[in-house]
Structure formats: C-alpha cells, structure tokens
Amino acid sequence: MEERYDPQKVELKWQKYWAERNIFKTEPDASKKKFYCLEMFPYPSGKIHMGHVRNYAIGDVIARYKRMRGFNVIHPMGWDAFGMPAENAAIKEGIHPAKWTYENIAYMKKQLNRMGLSYDWDREVTTCSPDYYKWNQWFFLKMYEKGLAYRKSSFVNWCPSCMTVLANEQVIDNGCWRCDTAVIKKELEQWFFRITHYAEDLLKACDELKGWPEKVVLMQKNWIGKSEGLEADFKVIGMDERIRIFTTRADTLFGATFICLAPTHPLAEKLVSDKKSLNNIREHYGKEDEKLGLFTERYAANPVNDEKIPIYIANFVLMEYGTGAIMSVPAHDQRDFEFAKKYNLPIRVVVIPEQQPNPPLPPFAKGGRGGITNFGLEAAFEEDGVLVDSGSYSRLKSDAARIEIAEFVEGRGLGKRVINYKLRDWGISRQRYWGTPIPIIYCEKCGLVPVPENELPVILPEDVKFTGTGGSPLADSEKFINTSCPKCNGKARRETDTMDTFVDSSWYFIAYCFGKGKIDFTSGTETSPPFNPPIGKGGQRGGSPALSYWMPVDQYIGGVEHAVLHLLYSRFFTRVIKDLGFINSPEPFANLLTQGMVCKETLKCPEHGWLFPEDVKNEKCVKCGKAVERGRVEKMSKSKKNVIDPDYLINKYGADTSRLFSLFAAPPERDLEWSDQGVDGAYRFLNRIWGIVYKYRRQAPGVRCQKLKPNSSLVTRHSSLLLRKTHQTIKRVTNDMEREYHFNTAIAALMELVNALSSFEPKSEEDRKILKFGIETLLLLLSPFSPHISEELWESLGNKKNILEQRWPLWDENIAKEEEIELVIQINGKVKAKIMIAAGLADEEVRGKALDEPRIQEIIKGKTLKKVFIVKGKLVNIVI
C-alpha cells in the first residue's frame, strides 16, 4: 500500500475493474426487490457541468446505497440527443448535427465514467438514433388512431430567434425557454397531443404523488388549473346567433353590463363591419399592454333577465380559454373594471361584503348600494359576499347564488355548468431539422395519410443543407419530401415538421427497461410467472415482463426547472402507454428529488466585464490589473463565467473528493454554494482516512468483530467507547439516508467517526480488533459517497471481496445506547447545571439527583418548588 493518497491512480484502477467485469449490469430477478434509480439524462452539449456532477453524484449514492441494502438496482443513463444546439453548430461551424452530437456523447460518457458512476451502460439510449425515435413515431401513430394526436390551425407561440413554435409550457416570462427571445403569436397549422384528455386524471392523481415535493405537485396543479363554472348563451339581438361565454361567477350575472369576444372569435368577423379596426385589435391580441376594445354596434340579451347589453371585441380576452368570450362585470372583476372605465361603460354593484358596515365600507360602496354606480368606485370588489339588485336572488350568499342562478340559466336552455382547465393541448410541431420526423404523408387525392407502422422509422435524411435562414432544412430536401401515398400510390409529400424534443424524454425511462437496442412495444410476450402480470385487457398486446418488473421509477432526481414541462409530459405519456397495455402504473416516478442549483459568486472587472475565477489574481483582473468586484452568488452559468469545470476538479482532486464535497456542502434539495476551501476540506478528510488505514493496515488481520460487546472483561473502557461510536455512526448514517437522503449530516457523522478513530490509541489485541472494526465500518459507510478510495482501502486491509458486494452494516441498539446521559437541570427554563447520570433511571431518582446538585441547592434554598418537569433522558426543569 502506498503511503500517499493518489486519487488518479486509485480511481482509474477501480473504474477499469468495474468496467472489465461489467459489474453494474442488472437483469430482472423476481427473487429480489427491485429499485429503479434514475437521474435526468443530459443533453449532449459538449461537456458536463457542475449541475450534472451534483445530480449524478446524488443518484449514484442512492443507487450504491440501495444495492448494499440488497435491492436489485437498475441505474441507467442515456442521451437527450435531439435539439437545437446541434443544429446551430451545424449552421455556425458546418459540422453535421449527427457528428457533433455523437462526438459530444463520446466525450461526456468518458466524463461520467471518470466520476465513477455506477451505470448499466447496456441500457443506454440515444434519442437521435432511428431505433429510438422510431418509437416516437410509433406512439404518434397510436395516438393518432385514438384521436390523441391531431392537427389544427391556431395562434401559436413563435420564437423568432429559434424560428420555431413553442408549447405554452416552454414560454417563460413571455420569452423562449431556451434563448429568452420575446415570443410572438403566429397562426400556423400544427400537430397537437391531446394532453387535455387526461387533465382531470393528471390533476386528481397529484394527490397520490406522496413522494414528490409538495411544491412541484402544487405547480402541476396550478398549471392544470381546474375551475368550475357556467357556460351561458347571450342571444345576439337582431341576428340568429348566440354568444356562449364562460364564467366562474354566475352570482354576478345580474351585474354584467357588456360582453367581450376574443379578436379571433369566429363570430368577430360577422359582428364587426370595420375590418381595419378588427385587425388592429388582433395585432394587440395577447399582449400585456393596455386593454383595447372595439364596439361591434350590436347588442346581446342577458340570459338571466334578457337585458340588452353591448358586445365588444377585446384584446385581453383569450380564444384558447373557456369559450373565447366573456361576460363583463366591472363592479366585480378588476379587468372588466379597467375596461369599463376606459370606454365609459356602466358599472353595477350586485355583491356586497357580508359584514357591514363595521369595519368601514370598501371604496366601491361609496356610490351607494346596487344600481348603476358609475362613479366613486376605485376598484372592483372581487370577493364573495351577499347579492343585491339581483331580482329574486338578492340577499343570497355568493356560493348559494352561483348554484341557483346557474340552475336557472340551465333551466331556460341557455347554458350548462362546466369544468374548465388552463391546461392546453401540447403543440409538438417544430420547424426544425434535428428532431423526430412526424410520420404523416399528404396525398393530393387521399389527403392526410399516416405512414404505415411497418414502414417505420421515417428516417431523418442526412444530406441536407444548413443555411440558418428560412424554415426547416427538411422542407428543402426533395428526396425527403417527395414520396408516394401509402393508400393510392399517387404523388404525395411528407410532413416536414419534426417533434418537440420533450417527446423523446417523455418515455426514455421506459425505454431503459428493455435494454440497449431492444426497445419493442409490438411483440409483448405472454405473462410469465416470475413477473407481475401485465395489465393488457382483452385484445391488447400482452405487455412486457421487463416493464412490469422495473416500472415505476422508485427514485427520480433532477432539476426543479422541469417541474411542469418534462414531468407533466412524462405523466401524460405514461398514461398513454398504460392505456396501450404495457405497464401497470399510470405514474412514472414514485419519488422525486429536485436538487438545488450549484451557485458561485460572480466576479466582474470594470473594464472586461464578467471574469472566470482563473482570470483573477489577488483580487485583480489579470488583463488590466483593475480591482475586481465581487458580485452576488448566482447559479453557475457560462454567461456570467462563475463556473468550475468538472474536468479541472477531477484532475486536481479526483472524483471521490468532487462527489464528497457536492454532497456535504448542502442537503440535496437546497442550492449549493461553491467553495474552493470546502473542496480542500473534503480532500483533507479523505487523506486523513487514507492515513489511518495506512497506519493500521497490518493490525488485526482477518478479523471481523461484529460480536464484540462493550465493557466485557477483555475490552478497555476507551475501546468500548469507540465501539459504541461506531455503532452510533451506523445508526446515524443509515437514518440520514432513509430520511430524505440527508447526505450532509451523514457525512458529518462519518467525520465524527474519523475524529474518534484518529485519536484512538490501541493498547491491547482487543483494542486493535475494535479499531479495525471501526475502520472497516467507516469504509462501508463511505463507499456510496466516495467509492474508489473505499474499494482501495478495503482491499488494503486484506479483504478479498469488493466493497460493492458487501452488505450495508447494521447497528446493535444495545451497543449504540449510551450508559450515561448528560442531564440538563433548568430553573424556570434556564440551564443552571449539567450532570452525568446513568441512563434509564426512574423519574423519582432523576428528580432527587437534580435537587441534590449543590449548584441547584444554592439557588432553590428557602424557595418553594412549584413544579418539576422531567423529560426522560434529557432534562429537568424546576419551577420556583
């Protein structure tokens, strides 16, 4: 054994050892409980970053820990390989996206292996390979058959920079999720997945996501955005038309003083004669600037009292939500209020607060009760209350009135109660090259024809031109576009849009279960006894035993930025796949851990802007020598240059230190602040362990000492303390792992054990045995965090079998238990003394010992004891 710890040597040795034996390969084994540990697969952008290091370190600890706990662990990895950066590289540097992508994958795979991650590479998936995206196409066809994939024209979010469409979820603060460019509305024919078909199910099942952070569940619920309300028809006076509106406030129906249509509402054209004005409004549609309206010069009849009210077109009314038309109740809706003020429309109060008039009346009441109160109001009253000026419904409370008025409107045949969702169908068409071709053919005679299943995959052609201008390169590829119709064999052309890359990542966790190159949803085998029977109902395919064995994912780990996007799409896809009969559970991820961001302080030179850490020497910019400003701690990003390159870190300290630091610096769900000194600390810790093992490597060879008991005649007092500490450490580390994966406190416990080991001086043979037991236990507990050094030192101690194949140690509660406890004695809640007493004494004895304590005697002398509280094993509080 070397005296000095050389991480490079140790780590490469064990990585080679693991790879040669393909040690992380797993197969279904019905005799063992499975554990599916999954980290979000990366986009192969070139190199891994610290966010990946953290994400994959967390996942690897869990995988290795569960493996030692006896689970059959599946721990796969792959590549989210379609996407825009590859195409941008092609435009900028002339490299083909495929070449660029596969080269990046090769490099990043090396990096991941260099981190010592325990992946079963026999399950690797690469989404840009035809044997993967074939199944995107297959799912598309299945969904098309079931009406879950459809085409429609609509106003879509368009990113002018990426030159493509974005789904609603992919618009962040009105900008593109990828490049931040302001998104504009554009009318296009698009393919959609009918995710709204599952809206209610996706929402209801949120409550079953017990293993997810509440925050994420809430975000999903809000995104789905269920609301119950009334759809009501307003007849257009003098025309044979009705305008159907949606409202959640049927109780305010008597307060409606006008109605508004979205500019793109089908009736808008009919009602408005001034097309120029209509187009003007359309240009301001969906923009968050001022509210704009256009009077149609037509009127409609309120379904509740046939009152005649004006019809407007308004830019703020969305066609995509509800019916694309609203009734406007300015007294009780702030938006309508602003609109009414601007266009001088009447405002009628029909709901007043329940508690009157003390506390003082809200501003709206200044104008008096009920009636047209088009003055004195400063804001709408949007809360529930009591109805006024609403015919026979006056004096009812809002909640009751909502039901009664809705029933009345329903009774007149002028509406129905409905449920609406904010969730829209998922637009998947992208006008880009580097994605999955949508398997559709347009025939001059037969129209829209799906590509037959046996002709899949529709291969993405390689010989296309990347100009960076205009639309998708596919649209210019004659070879690709021109085809023949599968029905009539006549001239036809292919769809040139490709699929959103979120389609790829919506089922990759299911793909892993098949194994590399073996994805197959068409030849499901019959139920075989060792596995759970697949759910396939009559007529459906049999499903796959591998899928029912491995699914769902037991622990999913990734960034919170996917809280709605990827996670919602995956839940949708998993439902579709379940309904096709391939898996049992509609939920893909039983437990979800959303890890925090990796952050670092930013550095800025007044002249050269953001600086890399290595561009700063002695607080000065290396280029100009000016003093550097220390900025805020922010998420590591290339643009702010506050990054640490994982390659640099691993070359300098090794993978074990890098992993250990990123796990120790903060609990996984919280943001992690980078600290160079912290990394040094982690490195020092591993060096100390190396030193301890080196010092004692030849002591007590071949001994296992699980059965040693403290205070037996052979064991000295100081060694029985070490034995206890060892058992306590097993207990603490195990509990920290089980309790929300709090690795930081688990590592802190290991550090305490190292402190105890390094200050221990063995004097007898028994001491040496206990010391060795302590060291071996330390290595076992450390191995999920820093696996290479643990293997190396384990071997140095003469162990023949891998530490990987060892069982997680168990603690003995009798040994871990303290014999003496420190009793805190408080007087009136303030700590006055601490004494050591035997553990497990009866309350009376504890009380006696506390009162006998001289310091306490001194204070309570001559005072009456009011009460004495005893907390077992901890504290006594004497109230005087």
Added chain:
RNA sequence: GCCGGAGUGGCGGAAUUGGUAGACGCAAGGGACUUAAAAUCCCUCGUCCCCAAAGGGCGUGCCGGUUCAAAUCCGGCCUCCGGCACCA
C-alpha cells in the same frame, strides 16, 4: 397581484416529536514540528458585562401571544428566493 418556500455565528450548515441553540466543515487567531515553508497535529472561536476566573445578561429577520419550556406552535409585519400571471 395570486400561490409557495426560506430567513440560525465571519461563512456553508446542524438541531428527527415543543425540551441543552450553533453538530460537522470552512475561515480566522494562537501553539507544536521544521533551517524555512508546505503538509500534519494540538488549542481557542455567537455576543456583551467582568483584569481574570466563577458567574451573569443578550441571542435563531422584526413585534406580540400560547407554554414550566419556542429556531420549532399561533397572530401581525419586514426582507429575499421560486412559480403563475389579463385563465374570466
């Protein structure tokens, strides 16, 4: 605006059920070893009063409450972070 989450030493963080606030690490200061430095090891380390010790006061964003006892529970506020945002 609406909905979440957080606020603890110089710093990252700990405190599992209301029961010793500050585990563990980092930084800092002092010491040992060394020709010297690095490395390593040992000691101190919330703050204030006191020469010091002993002891005591204060202290988990702020104000108030419940309790024998509050970082933890309740009410009100402040700040920061995240999500949603014309969704009728």
